[in-house]
Amino acid sequence: MTDDKIDGAALDGVAATCLWTLRNRAEESMHPGSAFHDPLAERLYGRIDYDYERFGKPNQTHPLRALALDVAIRAYLDLHPAATVVALGEGLQTTYWRLGRPGVDWLSVDLPPVIDLRRRLLPREPRMAAVPASALDRTWMDALDPARGVFISAEGLFMYFERDQVMSLIAECAARFPGGRLFFDSIPTWFRNRTMKGYRMSARYTAPPMPFSLPVSEAARLPAQIPGVATAEDLQPPPGRKAWRSRTLRKIAALPGPRDLRPSITLLSFAAHHGR
Numbered sequence: 001m002t003d004d005k006i007d008g009a010a011l012d013g014v015a016a017t018c019l020w021t022l023r024n025r026a027e028e029s030m031h032p033g034s035a036f037h038d039p040l041a042e043r044l045y046g047r048i049d050y051d052y053e054r055f056g057k058p059n060q061t062h063p064l065r066a067l068a069l070d071v072a073i074r075a076y077l078d079l080h081p082a083a084t085v086v087a088l089g090e091g092l093q094t095t096y097w098r099l100g101r102p103g104v105d106w107l108s109v110d111l112p113p114v115i116d117l118r119r120r121l122l123p124r125e126p127r128m129a130a131v132p133a134s135a136l137d138r139t140w141m142d143a144l145d146p147a148r149g150v151f152i153s154a155e156g157l158f159m160y161f162e163r164d165q166v167m168s169l170i171a172e173c174a175a176r177f178p179g180g181r182l183f184f185d186s187i188p189t190w191f192r193n194r195t196m197k198g199y200r201m202s203a204r205y206t207a208p209p210m211p212f213s214l215p216v217s218e219a220a221r222l223p224a225q226i227p228g229v230a231t232a233e234d235l236q237p238p239p240g241r242k243a244w245r246s247r248t249l250r251k252i253a254a255l256p257g258p259r260d261l262r263p264s265i266t267l268l269s270f271a272a273h274h275g276r
């Protein structure tokens with residue numbers, strides 16, 4: 001990692017959204033009193049010249065989601081130490097370094113301009129490989145050994161896909177990686193509808209359309225709908241600061257009505273063996 005500044009304007013469309021989530025993690029990491037610490041994200045943020053203000057004010061959604069992912073990966077690696085972690089739509093995540101498990105095999109999958117930026121800006125690691133292609137193009141699956149265990153993350157990705165694309169991707173992951181896990185997050189349907197009309201995050205930025213939403217109650221039905229999906233867990237992010245700490249709000253967020261109106265994080269586990 002050198003110290004030259006890189007122009008983030010090389011990313012556009014959905015690829016540019018990784019600068020939004022990076023900004024939110026880095027700002028949270030720099031915030032006094034935060035439980036989220038990611039010095040590499042802070043450095044990366046400082047290295048990329050970009051009009052970050054266009055994303056509006058930073059918030060805690062993305063750092064807390066990242067902490068939830070850290071917990072889920074650690075739990076899986078404790079059971080399957082030889083497993084590979086696959087980060088679909090990895091953007092400028094620095095999860096590998098935050099985990100502090102340098103021995104884990106890691107596969108990054110993202111669009112070519114994003115993988116190029118990762119190569120230029122992040123430290124090279126012998127256990128890390130990258131596939132510069134769409135997550136919907138199944139070639140990344142061929143690089144994995146299912147017998148060793150596979151943990152797939154898709155942070156901030158599925159909302160940009162169509163429903164059929166998400167469902168068939170989940171089904172194929174369940175079929176090809178028995179005993180594996182899939183971590184993904186979703187937006188509620190009211191928010192999906194807003195993005196489809198053009199959601200302005202600031203005067204200078206409109207978020208890309210997000211056609212896929214999945215309310216918590218629907219995510220709970222995935223095991224009954226997709227062969228090989230054994231369980232679906234609704235993960236609450238760890239407590240953050242201020243409103244993100246409130247026990248009352250967390251209790252409300254778990255109630256049957258309100259839970260379908262908030263963003264969600266789902267952890268699927270795949271059956272060890274299943275017939276198709």
Ligand SMILES: C[S@@+](CC[C@H](N)C(=O)[O-])C[C@H]1O[C@@H](n2cnc3c(N)ncnc32)[C@H](O)[C@@H]1O
Nearest residue numbers: 015017018021089090091110111134135155156
């Ligand atoms: C909101 S960003 C999230 C980035 C990262 N996961 C994070 O949480 O910071 C969405 C990411 O999905 C990537 N992406 C969009 N479509 C993709 C596709 N078809 N295949 C792989 N990655 C894709 C974008 O390039 C971008 O990095």
